[in-house]
Amino acid sequence: MIFARRAERKTRRESDWPRQEEKREEQKQIARQIVVAVDQLKAAMEQMKLAALSLNDISDSSRNSAAELMDHSEKTVEYIEKVAKKMRAIEEAAKEIAASSNDIHASSRQFSEQWLHSWNSLETLQKEIRTLRSHHETLLKQMNHLVHHSQRINQIISAIGEISQKTKILSLNANIEAARAGEHGRGFAVVAREIGMLASQTSEAVQQTQDILSLIQREIAATTDIVREETKQIDVEEKEMEAIMAFLHSLQRQLNDMTDLVSSSVQSASGQSDSVKEIAGLLEEIVQLSRENQRFVERVTADMNEQHESVGQILRINEALQKTAEELQQTIGRDWMRETISVDDAVVKNTIHKLSALLQSAPLEQMDEAMHRRVLDQFLSQNGEIEAVWSNRLDGTFVYSNPPAGLVNAKVRSWFQEASGGTVYVSDPYVSALTKHLCVTVSAPITDYNGQIVGVIGADLALSK
Template sequence: ILSTRALVLFRTELERLAAGRLAAPVDATAYRGPWRELAAFAESLRRLVSGFITELEVTAAQVASAVEQMEMAVARAAGLADAHTELRTAASSVDAVTQKLAEAVSAGGEALARANRALRAVRAGAKDIDATVDATSRKLDDIGGSLSRIDDILARIGEIADCTRLLSFNAAIEAARAGVHGQGFAVVAQEVKKLADRSSQAVEETATVTEVIKKDVQQAVAAAIKNQEDVRTLIMDAVAEVDASLEAHRTSLARIVDEARAMQREINNYFSRVGSHLQEWEDAVAELRNTAALLRRVGESLAATVGKITVNGGYAGGRYNEETLAAITAELQRLASQPEIKSLNPRTHAQVLQSFLADEPLLEAVYSNRADGSFIFSAPPAGLANARVRAWWQEAMAGRIYRSPVYVSAITRRPCLTVAVPIPGPGGRPVGVLGADLAVNGTREGAR
């Protein structure tokens, strides 16, 4: 016979389970007979549903984390498409610059052509100088010849003067023999002698001047020839050097233009290849965005479903030592201020946090995160790809110490309580998060 009391008690348990309050077990020992067997079946069903809901809660958190990662990937992919567009615009600017470079090189080629024409004019001028110097040398040679003829004339004048002097001397002798009758002739002979003497003196002076002029002409001819050679050498050397420099510039400019055009062709070919796949890329990004939106809706639906079932209702007021919780919070704050933790180095985080976990038996997990939500270190390994969706990460990154309500850990799949503190960076601005999961289990109350 089924007792009314057992029926009421069992009905109350079923109503509790139907309301989603699955944390407390169904105590089969409170029943007798067939009711105990039914209570045992109900407890098995509670455990099955409770385990399923626990996994569902963890899965909802993991889906939310995956959606966050997908949305970040979509944002980066969209940014890549924007970067491609900007790069394409920059490539167009490069094309314009290349065109201007070609125009500048063309103008430089015209300038080089003008320089070449100027060089040809210099060469022609050098030839004109040669002709002028040659003509001057010939004129000087002609002057030298004229001076030589003057020397001949002076020599003949000197001979005539000598003869005149001899004749005047003979005339003076004859005048002396003539006595009184030859006195007038003697005067004439004396004057002729003076004239001959002056002629000889003039010839000597003229010969001296002529000799000086001849030497000057010879020196002028030699100097003209030497200057002609020096000028020709100087001009030709300068022309050759400038010509070589212009040729080098011409070759360099041509090479620059060829390389710029080749580079532009390569850039255009690259963008043509990338452009052909860009639409496919954008379609894939759009599909990924839609998938992320779908997953987000699924995750929200899972979270809403899990929220209707207070799996952890029995743990919400679970027994844990408040002093222990405060001590662990203080220790997390102390560790977060250490240089080994502020460095965000995975190796030093592993050393410090593994030691901390080993020294605190109440801890089930300890972990650290960067400012983007990614994990630096986690022991045991993290069950989420990214912590950005978790309230503890959000609160700690806002600069606040966070204590969570009891929830199911994605790491251990057991009810836990999370404490998270910010890792301060320059100026006190958080650069990461340091967190720990405390086991919520009445049998472990006070354990350290």
């Protein structure tokens, strides 16, 4: 009976063994998936942490910029208010200039009217001077004719005087002859005496007439000299009048130009006053907008402060999740990795050699995605022992990965940290985020022509039990 029961239990255990082995295999697969999920979660949290830190830096920079913008806005408002005050003063000055220009314009118009009246009076005076000069010239001509006529009269009187002298001599001769004739010549003597007396009177009249003509000629000569001097003076005054008229004509042109300038100045001052008034109004609007901007900046600053607090909460949540992920990895343990795993050192060394040759032959330092895709796809197809190949930038993001990367960012991976530090690295066995199977990663730095590290290249080697 006892032996039968033992045999039955043995048979039952032997029949349950395959199911237990299958269950253990399922548990290992689940554990691997959990490990991969935890790794992916840690990578995502690292990326989230980087994003949060970047957002925090941006938030700090935004707060600083907002503070500077607030300060600048306050200064802008202050400066604009000062400018507005100056513009109002300029507006008042422009109004005063416009008023003064109007007064000057009115005065210049009044002066122009007075000048026109004076010009007309001077033109009338100039015409009268020219008429007087013409009259003087006519008077000189008439006096010359009078002198000429008086000279003719003087000649005639001189002839009469000569005739009177001859008559007087003739009368004397007649008296002599009458005296000789005696009694018969007495009547003739009377006539001769009368003729002699008449001749004497005629001589006296001729002498008086000559004296009067001489006086008249002297007076005419003196008057002619005076008229000539007056004519010369009139000529001088006429020339001076012409000079005055020319000066006044030039003054009229300048006055007209000045009037036009004053008129233009009045219009400009009026336009300037309107423009300044418009500018002052615009400055008032700018002040209002600047004050609204200040309120917006205050609101943005408050939002930045809230965002800063939110980023702090995200970082604290990230730390808590990181700690939880590490505790989950420790809880799960790695007992399932204690099985016998075969790692071929020759394959690892050969892979390191191939990666080094690839880095020397291909221009991967350009970090061009298309070129990386072409080179890495060809490398993967030529090496069957490699199950995945990829490249990273120094910020942990992937340039290219075949198969597609199972991580958002590789910064938390030891193979990235070591290779980005300049070391060719071979990892311990771990579960690949790409294939969910055990693998070993070989990674190396990508350098440029100057030896500066610009990225990382990696490859996964599949492991067998």
